[in-house]
Amino acid sequence: MTKVKVGDRLIGWSTNEEVRSNGGSGGLVTAVFAAALEKGLVDNVVVLEKANQFEAVPIITDSVEDVFNSAGSMHMLISNQTKYLQQFKNEASIALAVKPCDMRGIREQQKRNTIDSDKIFTVGLNCGGTMAPFKIREVVESVYEVDPDQVKGEEIEKGKLIIETFDGEHHSHSIDDLEVDDHGRRENCRYCTVKIATNSDLACGNWGVIGELSGRGTYVEVMTEKGAEFLQNAIDMKFAEVVEAPEKGTEIRGKVNGVMLKMAANTHKEVFKPIEGDKLEDLRKELENCIHCGACKEVCPVCACGVDAKCNKYYDPTDDYDISLYHLIRFLHLSDSCIGCGQCTDVCPADIPLTRLYRRFANPVQEELDYMPGMDDRTPPFFLTKLEELE
Amino acid sequence: MTKTIKFSENVYTTVCPGCGFGCGVYLRELMPEGENHILNIDYRKPSPVNEGKLCRFGVKLPEYFEQTEYNSDSFETGLNEKHMEAIKKAADALKGVKSSEIALVSAGNTTNEEHMAFINLGKTLNTPVNTCVNHVYKDIGKLHVYTSGNVSYSEIENAKKIYLFVNPYVSYPLLTRRLVHAKRKGAEIVYFGLKKLPIACKNVKTKPCESLYEVDEFKPDSETVIISDITPYTNSKRISEIVEIANPEKTEAKLLFMKPFVNSTGAGHLSRHSKQKTIQNIIKGIEDGTIRVLFCLDTDIINMCLNPEVENVLKKVETLIVMSSTITPICEIADVLIETEPFYKKEGTVVNSERRIIPMSSTLDNPIRAGFNQINEIIKAVGGNAKSFEDTKEEILSEFGIEKVDEFKIPEVSIKKYDVEKVSDKLEVCCPADEPDTNAKFIYELNPFMWHNRKDENDYIEISPEFISEIKLIKGHTADINCACKSINKTLRYKPTDMENGYIFSQKKQPFAKAPVAKVNIKPTPLVKKQ
Known part of the structure; x- marks a missing residue:
């Protein structure tokens, strides 16, 4: 096969049979990371250290063996890769797998110079949505009537959440049915409009892998020069093999994406239907239980403000405003750059649907400005506005 | 790259x-x-x-x-010379006095494993480990069955009626979401206190010293979950009235008592059979010379007490041994300081207020057990038999009647009565109660920052808008607050809050109040004329 280049659409897999069996969809991502580490293209890879099927923590390693041992995917792992990377203050070169929203956060931070794109290599994974790990544990017990400790793995396929137990049994329920009772994906995932991480170096996933390679190969779209270099390295080092993706596979990938986006659009309409009555009162009511922990800002992948952030600076705990300035400033500040990742809702101790509130402000602003944060290298519009004013 | x-x-x-x-x-x-x-x-x-x-x-x-934290990397290679020297000094001090002259204190700021090792040290020395939290009522032994956690947080979410005696937003913030869920499911939430809480469907004005027998709205039944707390400042009369009126055996009302320290419930359970002293008894013992060695395990009595005079009392004890994972005020005055690894590096278990046993672990190949090993070294030095970490773990499992730790299941534990020394059932006040020159009552709102003596943006008071008008506080300015005897004054910012007139609240320890409820005088800070 000729050299890998930007725009290539391929099906790949690990040459290591154990990794190919254990890894998600043929273990290509594991193979690319392991080869990059072996060759010295990066110093570290972020792997998952699993505590059980419902819990894993991302951790860096410089060991190829650790990379091989960490193979496997988890839909309930909602890590925050942007914040994870920021810890290193651009002093480490790191390869990591990301969801589309992780990558959007990373790209927004690259624009704010807190993450150096030269120091990272990203493999984006298709994402139909993630599920809160504790909630899924409960659902496994109450809806699937399966002992959570007996769960070996999970997979989302053809609109179903499939739970595999150690006895080899597969238990499945329709995601639509689960979501009726809020037992499925996180709300923001249900209306998310980026399912394929075309904003990363390599966009990978199992959509479009058909025929005998189904379940044993990964569809990969090469998005950047760096992506091409890393994939070529894995092939050259005989860690991975690839073939050209069949047209039919590419078509199916597009169809799956299309179906997901249609579902997302329907949910979007439902979630963001116009508020009846007093909008301000609605907002006040949503925020009345806020305990001002600041976690929503701490986890926000696009927030780059430090201790002098305006939302903190203008917030005074002795104020008795109906809606605190902290929130009002953040609604404004994020309206051009909110990526709808759901991290703020995840960590809110008062269960305020923050992502939904931020999106209420961001949807019309981003539409008006024709800006989709984290998807390309465009400067955030509010930065531009400021510069134009200065000129 | x-x-x-x-x-x-x-x-x-x-x-x-x-x-x-x-x-x-x-x-x-x-x-x-x-x-x-x-x-x-x-x-x-x-x-x-x-x-x-x-x-x-x-x-x-x-x-x-x-x-x-102390230099936490130093614990990863085992105990060093400095640790061993402190351990020897501690053991010498403990060996040099009678059992009755020793007070061991562990309020639950560490793991069950360290607490159990500390109990083992107590057994060697023939003295109990005092938890200093479950001490609030002379008949606490009878109440213990109800105050040790018998409602899970998820049961709160499914309750039809919730009676709240704590302000969740401030004192136990993570309760808030459980209450939000309960309210969404239709629960009626009634708050008994002096503020108006947004989460409550009904706020019933209830003064701190008011008898619940006189509060008509307090009518628990089988559909009620009552949430209160037990802290070193708890009004014991209130706790006993909650239990008496709720009478869970008759009404089937459920009780959840929150606790102030990470492992208060675990420590309380493991120490339940011992006849414990209260903080007041220990302080009295130091003052009259009957306690000569005080050994505090991750428990800062200075932080816990509102009266700063306690520091001077502690300085009087012959030997103050402090074993601590954090640098706190009591470490400054310790005769023997045994530094241990920070809490997050500890391996073991803690028990939360709903009585869930939660494991703590790490990605380290060799877990750090410095604190546990240090207590064992002291046990050996005073002539006792130290138990291994694994044996101690087994002992803890047996105490909780389980075979393995599973944080997803709350173990059923049969609670038995235990004894403590008799204590006062009245709230303390720092100044004579009938001081004429006071116009407000000051109340602490307990919170994690206060227990751990941490700075926060909480150095202000809360006061009702009506009271602000009455005493003519000026918007954007400050208030001066004096204790009743006027010896201490502090200027503070204020926040208008929907609450009862005549009271002021703070989430931070204030020098003018040496008791959970204190009479004070509040007035506008005089405006300084610009030159």
Whole structure:
């Protein structure tokens, strides 16, 4: 096969049979990371250290063996890769797998110079949505009537959440049915409009892998020069093999994406239907239980403000405003750059649907400005506005 | 790609030490080669307690640990010469006095494993371990069955009626979401207190010293979950009235008593059979010379007491031994200081207020057990038999009647009565109660920052808008608050809050109040004329 280049659409897999069996969809991502580490293209890879099927923590390693041992995917792992990377203050070169929203956060931070794109290599994974790990544990017990400790793995396929137990049994329920009772994906995932991480170096996933390679190969779209270099390295080092993706596979990938986006659009309409009555009162009511922990800002992948952030600076705990300035400033500040990742809702101790509130402000602003944060290298519009004013 | 510096990383799956709620959290320790470690939190979303959510204290945990921990890397290679020297001094002091002259204190700021080893030390020395929390009522032994956690947080969410005696927003912030869920499902939430809480459907004005027999709205039944707390400042009369009126055996009402320290419930359970002293009894014993050695395990009595005079009393004890994972005021005056690893690095278990046993672990190949090993070294030095970590773990499981730790299941524990020395059932006041020159009552709102003596943006008071008008506080200015005897004055900012007239609240320890409820005088700070 000729050299890998930007725009290539391929099906790949690990040459290591154990990794190919254990890894998600043929273990290509594991193979690319392991080869990059072996060759010295990066110093570290972020792997998952699993505590059980419902819990894993991302951790860096410089060991190829650790990379091989960490193979496997988890839909309930909602890590925050942007914040994870920021810890290193651009002093480490790191390869990591990301969801589309992780990558959007990373790209927004690259624009704010807190993450150096030269120091990272990203493999984006298709994402139909993630599920809160504790909630899924409960659902496994109450809806699937399966002992959570007996769960070996999970997979989302053809609109179903499939739970595999150690006895080899597969238990499945329709995601639509689960979501009726809020037992499925996180709300923001249900209306998310980026399912394929075309904003990363390599966009990978199992959509479009058909025929005998189904379940044993990964569809990969090469998005950047760096992506091409890393994939070529894995092939050259005989860690991975690839073939050209069949047209039919590419078509199916597009169809799956299309179906997901249609579902997302329907949910979007439902979630963001116009508020009846007093909008301000609605907002006040949503925020009345806020305990001002600041976690929503701490986890926000696009927030780059430090201790002098305006939302903190203008917030005074002795104020008795109906809606605190902290929130009002953040609604404004994020309206051009909110990526709808759901991290703020995840960590809110008062269960305020923050992502939904931020999106209420961001949807019309981003539409008006024709800006989709984290998807390309465009400067955030509010930065531009400021510069134009200065000129 | 540019080569850069080498990093390694440990992740600790631990519990926030802010209060007894038991929030799961990951502490990330990033170690750039040749530089100091960097701490960060990561939200532990699979935790059955908090699903990754944290309060303001939890969000600031890296700062808390970085500012209070001893050189934590030094514990990874075992006990060093400095530790062994402190251990020898502690053992010598304990050996040099009679059993009755020793007071061991552990309020539950550490793991069950360390607490159990401490109990083992107590057995060797023939003296109990005092928890100083479950002490509030002379008949606490009878109440213990109801105050040791018999409602899970998820049961709160399914309750039809909830009676609240704590302000969740301030004291136990992670309760808030459980209450939000309950309210969404139709629960009626009634708050008995002096503020108006947004989460409550009904706020019933209830003064701190008011008898619940006189509060008509307090009518618990089988559909009621009552949430209160037990802290070193708890009004014991209130606790006994809650239990008496609720009478769970008859009405089937459910009771949840929150606790202030991360392992208060575990420590209370493991020490339940011992005849314990109260803080007041210990302080009295030091003053009259009957207690000559005080050994505090991760318990800062100075932090716990509102009256700063306690520091001078502690200085009088012949030997003050402090074993601590954090740098706190009591460490400053200790005769023997045994430094231990920070809480997040500890391996073992804690028990939260709902009586869930939560494991703490790490990605380290060799877990750090410095604190546990240090207590064992002291046991050996005073002639006792130290138990291994594994044996201690087994003993703890047996105490809780379980075979293995599973944080997703709350163990059924049969609670038995235990004894404590008789204590006062009245709230203390710092000045004579009938001082004529006071116009307000000051109340502390307990919170993790206060228990841990941490700075926060909480140095202000809350006061009702009507009271602001009455005493003519000027918007944007400050108020001067004096204690009743006028010896202490402090100027503070104020926040208008929907609450009862004649009261002021603070979430921070204030020098003018040496008791949970104190009479004070509040007036506008005089305006200084510009030159």
